[in-house]
Amino acid sequence: MTEPANTQTLQRKKLIIELDDALAKVQDGMTIGIGGFINSSHPMMVVRGLIKRGVKNLTVVGSASSGLEIDLLIAAGCAAKVVAPYVGGEVLAPIGPAFRTAVEKGKVEVFELDEAMFYAALRAAAQRVPFNPWRSGVGTSFPDINPAIKVFKDPINGETLLAIPAINLDIAFLHAAVSDAYGNVQYVGHGYGDRAIYAAADLTFVQVEQIVSNEEIRRDPLKTAIPGADGVIRARFGAHPYSSPGHYIEDQEHIKQYVRAATAWAKENDFAPLKAYLDDFVMGPADHAAYLERVGIRRLLSLNEY
Amino acid sequence: MQTTAVATTKEIMATVLARDLNDGEWVEVGANLPVPRAGVLLAHLLWGANMKVMIAMTKANVFNEPVIEEFQLITDHRATRWAEAYYIHNDLVENMKFRHKGVFFAGALQIDQYGNSNLIGIGKDYKALKFRGPGAIGVCNATVMNSRFHLVVNAHDKRIFVPKCDFVSALGWGSGGADARTKLGLPGGGPRYVVTPLCVMDFEDNTKRMRLKSLHPGVKVDDVVQNTGFELVIPASVPVTEAPTAEQLHVMRTRIDVGGALR
Numbered sequence: 025m026t027e028p029a030n031t032q033t034l035q036r037k038k039l040i041i042e043l044d045d046a047l048a049k050v051q052d053g054m055t056i057g058i059g060g061f062i063n064s065s066h067p068m069m070v071v072r073g074l075i076k077r078g079v080k081n082l083t084v085v086g087s088a089s090s091g092l093e094i095d096l097l098i099a100a101g102c103a104a105k106v107v108a109p110y111v112g113g114e115v116l117a118p119i120g121p122a123f124r125t126a127v128e129k130g131k132v133e134v135f136e137l138d139e140a141m142f143y144a145a146l147r148a149a150a151q152r153v154p155f156n157p158w159r160s161g162v163g164t165s166f167p168d169i170n171p172a173i174k175v176f177k178d179p180i181n182g183e184t185l186l187a188i189p190a191i192n193l194d195i196a197f198l199h200a201a202v203s204d205a206y207g208n209v210q211y212v213g214h215g216y217g218d219r220a221i222y223a224a225a226d227l228t229f230v231q232v233e234q235i236v237s238n239e240e241i242r243r244d245p246l247k248t249a250i251p252g253a254d255g256v257i258r259a260r261f262g263a264h265p266y267s268s269p270g271h272y273i274e275d276q277e278h279i280k281q282y283v284r285a286a287t288a289w290a291k292e293n294d295f296a297p298l299k300a301y302l303d304d305f306v307m308g309p310a311d312h313a314a315y316l317e318r319v320g321i322r323r324l325l326s327l328n329e330y
Numbered sequence: 331m332q333t334t335a336v337a338t339t340k341e342i343m344a345t346v347l348a349r350d351l352n353d354g355e356w357v358e359v360g361a362n363l364p365v366p367r368a369g370v371l372l373a374h375l376l377w378g379a380n381m382k383v384m385i386a387m388t389k390a391n392v393f394n395e396p397v398i399e400e401f402q403l404i405t406d407h408r409a410t411r412w413a414e415a416y417y418i419h420n421d422l423v424e425n426m427k428f429r430h431k432g433v434f435f436a437g438a439l440q441i442d443q444y445g446n447s448n449l450i451g452i453g454k455d456y457k458a459l460k461f462r463g464p465g466a467i468g469v470c471n472a473t474v475m476n477s478r479f480h481l482v483v484n485a486h487d488k489r490i491f492v493p494k495c496d497f498v499s500a501l502g503w504g505s506g507g508a509d510a511r512t513k514l515g516l517p518g519g520g521p522r523y524v525v526t527p528l529c530v531m532d533f534e535d536n537t538k539r540m541r542l543k544s545l546h547p548g549v550k551v552d553d554v555v556q557n558t559g560f561e562l563v564i565p566a567s568v569p570v571t572e573a574p575t576a577e578q579l580h581v582m583r584t585r586i587d588v589g590g591a592l593r
Contacts, residue, residue: 119463183515269410
């Protein structure tokens, strides 16, 4: 083995990519993870991009408590199956309106599970084993209504447990505060369950409020929650209308606007308001900047934490 | 001190939950659950200095806060300024050892006579639900791993209190009997109280059938019976639910619930 001749020119590869580079990896029918938690930290720039590309038949793995980003993917017809222990917006929408009506009409299948089973499934994928055992859920309806969850006798002590099957993600999409150019991602705050979603994914793309220097990341390496993103995407206000800890609170007025539109579909079978919402905020704007212009700079600048 | 003030039903419900909590216990304060939130904080401030209180996925230090600000959403990052530690969500849900000191509060779409409950949906056929519920969230696991839990609902009617849940997302006492949980290998003390705007209920020791424990002021036994879809165990004499003391009400209104969510 001879030493490479060009050691002087070896460069560490930068992983800053464009939104379209990440979206191009998504194919119809894939299993896609979407990070965040209820009204915070969803990769909305990506979600709007997926809808705009007309991706179909996705198995959408939301966060342990998903918000209306999953509802939006359902409303836009991208999701065939949803893996999420909750889809809603707390007081803003206790149950996601599109989720509710699409499930009731049989248009979307639910992989029924609770938060602990959700993480057991991701952990099994991360560990490359077919399932993780879990105790809670024995004696409930979960194994009856979700045949993928099996009741079994553990071979060590003979106890009755549930086998929660691995859920492997083809791609995870996350939103975080910062990354360096090399895919070292840090959050403001705890980052919800995003680490577990990352660990279960073949590929992880993270949209961030800001790209920072590697030195900035090295000030506190313990804060690096995602040490190996496959690509990072610049996304100022990229979680809008949801909050981005340390940057902005959720835009309740905008979320309520969506909820009204989705509720009209759910309650009155009137899709027109939802179509108008999608035209205005998803299909219409040419890119993320145009979306932010559509929302308006005054609105965006009003979403202060303090 | 407001010695003459009369507690509201929600304040009474919160006080019931508070009185069950002991110093040193671990409790979650969910968002948009004003009654359990107030109950937890009342116990913490008045007799639970060593309680571990989780707010917005943090281990929060609010003991010396003059007024504990309320946040509408569990994702409100501003609540993390009290954090002594973060509960990274997958760690919180995967690490179960500490939960034996935990107490949990759960809501439900349906509850049966053994305290089994349902958040999945309404309908006999899972593939054709009449009403799709929010989902089980973390309730299935938390009702097993914590030392006990309370079911707290903001309405008391026959839609909630049903002979049989269409689906069980959180196990109570199964089909009855004090060994209903242990024979399935489940730790945890199961449901203790069911707290509604009309009354407090608990479970009979041997059968684990739901039993009327106390009636909120002004409520009659028949009000509960008429609004419950199964036969309750009714003791010969049912006391009135103990109202908060003047001090408890004062702390609740001046430090915990300044915004008046319970009034």
